[in-house]
Amino acid sequence: MQDIGRGQGVYISTYGCQMNVNDTERMYALLEMANYVPVESPEKAGLIIINSCSVREKPVHKVHSEVGRYRALKAVNPALKIGVGGCVAQQEKAKLLADIPLLDFVFGTDAIDALPQLVADVTETRQRRVSARFENEKPYETETLIRNPGVSAFVNIMKGCDNFCTFCVVPFTRGRERSRGLAELVADVNALVRRGVKEVTLLGQNVNSYRSGCGADFGELLKTLAEDTDVQRIRYTTSHPKDFNQELVDISRECRAKIMDYIHLPVQSGNTDVLKRMNRGYSREEYLDKVRMIRDGIPGVVLSTDIIVGFPGETEDQFRDTLSLVREVGYDNIFPFAYSPRPFTKAAKFTDQVPDADKSRRLQELIDLQREISFDLAKDFDGRELEVLVERYKAEENHLMGRSTQNKIVHFHPPEPGAGAEGFVGRTVKVKVLKAFPNVLRGELLP
Ligand code: SF4
Missing domain, CATH: 3.40.50.12160 (Methylthiotransferase, N-terminal domain)
Structure with a gap:
């Protein structure tokens, strides 16, 4: 160069x-x-x-x-x-x-x-x-470039989006969907593993739309990476509910040793009419069916979601539907947003924009509800034994930090402080949860 x-x-x-x-x-x-x-x-x-x-x-x-x-x-x-x-x-x-x-x-x-x-x-x-030209026709080949990979690395598997949700600017800023080749991804993940990476998170605006040149879909990609690479853990984001299918659930269960039991499944709204105006491609009932399918197929799976409040035309009752869906699903975590218009998008031209004061109030109500839910769900982790991949040692506090298979952050002390503690980074260990908080679990290392 x-x-x-x-x-x-x-x-x-x-x-x-x-x-x-x-x-x-x-x-x-x-x-x-x-x-x-x-x-x-x-x-x-x-x-x-x-x-x-x-x-x-x-x-x-x-x-x-x-x-x-x-x-x-x-x-x-x-x-x-x-x-x-x-x-x-x-x-x-x-x-x-x-x-x-x-x-x-x-x-x-x-x-x-x-x-x-x-x-x-x-x-x-x-x-x-x-x-700033889009290369929509060019194949998408891009080796993962990371300067000093840690325990965990992100790997782009596809880019762009063809869904055109009416609130979203991504199809205009990232172009049409394009996927990387299957063999290229296997080689990429293996190269990361050789550099010490234990966990990869597969990234794409809509990973479920992955389709390699040889016709492999996202499920086949997951299975291939689980079987043909030495990576220990596989995560992925973001999934689209309309494309999440039974086959993916079955593969996740079969390859559970490697595919982590945490799924981010953006719902955006709990009301079917709002979902239609958002062009999301599913109804409230269809979304809830997908949640049931996932939970039946992968027991213990943890879910998170994205939600927009105050989408144009959203009535108070429609917002209540979102609250009731959040209660019904019981997400461990949500990423809530108040709607704001984005250039080029259809929703920006909708004339029934919701007043800012209503959006802020709804956002706060949703955050308060989720806080209660997260707190209740966290208690289920009290006393549990978890498999934790250790990501860091914080010498000042003498604690190790890692993530459970459910993507929970876990803090615990090493048996001895100092250089020996550093040796835990990159290892998967068993930790018993002593105290569960909504965003972090405190535990003790098991022998
Ligand atoms: S919200 Fe997601 S699926 Fe919808 S257009 Fe944006 S990137 Fe695509």
């Missing part, structure tokens, strides 16, 4: 979802290969990148204000290059460059692999650049 960075610092600020966090890791890895050195503060950098997110509120405004904070740095160091990537870059393209004179380049979600070249181009020509 060309020496583009000449040892200069690169700083990337990251917004948004796990996909973006993973993209940032990829950018750092590519830029390191081009002789940039990751630094912890923008003051030390010769290259600053904002990896933006469109899901938050006022995303474009956030990019403007962050770039504005670097004005003084650019005044001191005119050679400093500032770029914006991620979903806002994909959405705004040249407009972002035109609106923010301080910016040197804008690159879309499909342009990450060419980032070092783009930076070289901007540096050599002293011209500002935009690179």
Whole structure:
């Protein structure tokens, strides 16, 4: 790789979802290969990148204000290059460059692999650049690039989404669905295992739509990774309820030693009419049927979900349906959001927007309800013995931190503090839960 960075610092600020966090890791890895050195503060950098997110509120405004904070740095160091990537870059393209004179380049979600070249181009020509074309026809081949993998790693298996939920900007910022090849993924996971990774989380906007060039679906991918790689644990996110089928449940049960019993199954609303307006492709009853199918097939499985309150037109009664569904399912955890319009989406044009005050009140009511549910469910873990993959040792507190198969965070003390304790990182151990809190379990190591 060309020496583009000449040892200069690169700083990337990251917004948004796990996909973006993973993209940032990829950018750092590519830029390191081009002789940039990751630094912890923008003051030390010769290259600053904002990896933006469109899901938050006022995303474009956030990019403007962050770039504005670097004005003084650019005044001191005119050679400093500032770029914006991620979903806002994909959405705004040249407009972002035109609106923010301080910016040197804008690159879309499909342009990450060419980032070092783009930076070289901007540096050599002293011209500002935009690179935000979707490569919808190109096969999606992208080896997982991680600088220092820990116990657990994320692996992109597909990208984009064809579902066009009426509230969601992803199909516009990540393009159409494309999946990686099965053999490529097996090789990728094996390479991570050789570097010490014990657990992979398969990432995609809609993993259940995975379809390899040879026709393998998501269930076959899971089975192949469970049987043909030495990875110890497999997780995945995000699932779409309409595509979650019995075959996937059966494979999860058959390969239970490796496929973890935790499923994130976004419902978004508990009311069928709202779901229809969201274009989710299932009714309340169909969603609940899927939950029953999953629970019958994988006893003890833990569920979490995403919920939007205050979607346009949502009445008080329809919101009550969401509360009742949350009670009925009993999620261990939910990720609740108040609806806010996103560019290009159908719902942004709906005329029956819900007042902000109602959205905030509904959000709070949902959070309060879930707090009670999480607290009650956590108590079920009291006294249980769990298999925990140890991720970290915190010397200051002399405790080990790991995750159970149900994705519960577990803290416990090692038998002896110090160097011996570090040796537990990466091992799977048995822990008895002494006290369960909604977000964390405290336990003791079993022999
Ligand atoms: S399935 Fe998920 S990513 Fe796709 S449009 Fe719907 S919410 Fe967005």
